[in-house]
Each structure stands twice: as C-alpha cells, then as structure tokens.
Amino acid sequence: MCCDGTMFQIVRMQPGEVPARLGRLGLKIRCRDGEYYMEQPCSALREKRCTVYEQRPVRCRLFNCEQLGRVEKGETTEAEAMAMIVETRALVERVRDLIGQCGLREDGQALVERYERVVSTPVNPELEPELVAAREELEETMRKLKLQLSREFRLPPGAP
Numbered sequence: 001m002c003c004d005g006t007m008f009q010i011v012r013m014q015p016g017e018v019p020a021r022l023g024r025l026g027l028k029i030r031c032r033d034g035e036y037y038m039e040q041p042c043s044a045l046r047e048k049r050c051t052v053y054e055q056r057p058v059r060c061r062l063f064n065c066e067q068l069g070r071v072e073k074g075e076t077t078e079a080e081a082m083a084m085i086v087e088t089r090a091l092v093e094r095v096r097d098l099i100g101q102c103g104l105r106e107d108g109q110a111l112v113e114r115y116e117r118v119v120s121t122p123v124n125p126e127l128e129p130e131l132v133a134a135r136e137e138l139e140e141t142m143r144k145l146k147l148q149l150s151r152e153f154r155l156p157p158g159a160p
C-alpha cells in the first residue's frame with residue numbers, strides 16, 4: 001500500500017538524488033516548479049515487491065509504516081500487523097470495486113485521484129439511481145479507509 005498509490009500519490013526526491021538515474025530505472029520521475037518527484041503507483045512494484053530495492057529512492061528507504069514500527073517496538077505482533085494489513089487491503093479492494101461500479105475504469109492513477117474524479121462527477125438520481133447507492137457506499141468505504149490508513153499506517157505527526 002506504500003507503493004501502489006493507496007497511501008501516497010507522489011514521493012518527493014531528496015537532496016543529492018539524481019532524478020535521471022532513477023528515471024533510467026523506469027521510475028516515473030516528474031518535475032514541477034523545479035522540484036522532482038516520483039509518481040505513484042510505482043512502476044517498480046511487481047506482485048507486492050520492489051524490483052529496484054537496492055537502488056530505491058531515499059524517501060523509500062526512510063519510510064517505515066506505523067505497523068512495522070509497532071512490531072519493532074513490541075507493541076504488536078507480526079500476526080496482528082498482518083491481520084490489520086489484510087483488513088485494510090480488503091477496504092482498498094472494495095473502494096476499487098466501487099470506483100469501477102461508478103463507471104471509472106482502472107487507469108493506473110493513484111487511488112485518491114481516481115476516487116476524487118468519481119465523486120466530483122455529478123450524478124442524476126432520476127436517470128442513474130443505481131449510481132447513487134454505489135456512490136454512497138464508495139464515500140463511506142473511502143472514509144473508513146482514510147481513517148484506518150492514518151491511524152494504523154502513517155506515523156503520528158512529529159514522530160521521528
């Protein structure tokens with residue numbers, strides 16, 4: 001979820017990084033207002049593994065999710081962390097499914113961007129009643145997912 005566009009839309013390049021080198025690895029390096037970043041979902045992700053692990057960007061090396069931190073501190077077990085990941089991934093799959101039901105096909109964009117495109121499109125309840133229920137469930141599921149990601153996976157503000 002850190003790399004597939006669920007948690008992040010972009011990864012900022014850090015001082016000293018060579019964007020061209022990362023671009024040659026096949027990563028989607030972009031530049032806006034002189035700042036380089038990598039688009040998500042990451043093109044180096046294959047079957048939940050990083051294919052450029054030894055050469056991955058600095059931010060990827062620095063980021064540990066909250067579940068990993070809790071396991072390392074002994075605050076939770078690996079099995080409990082894995083159960084939380086499975087539960088959260090089920091929410092992600094439901095959001096993806098509902099986005100599809102709302103008429104947006106998979107297009108390789110980050111989940112939040114796709115979600116925002118769907119909910120910013122007006123729905124006519126008289127002409128598209130089936131879309132109203134799907135849209136409501138989508139909004140509720142996305143609300144739960146965002147809450148879960150921020151409580152269980154992102155570091156609390158101010159954490160090292």
Ligand code: SF4
Nearest residue numbers: 003042045050056060
């Ligand atoms: S480079 Fe590797 S670790 Fe970084 S976002 Fe892509 S798949 Fe994840």
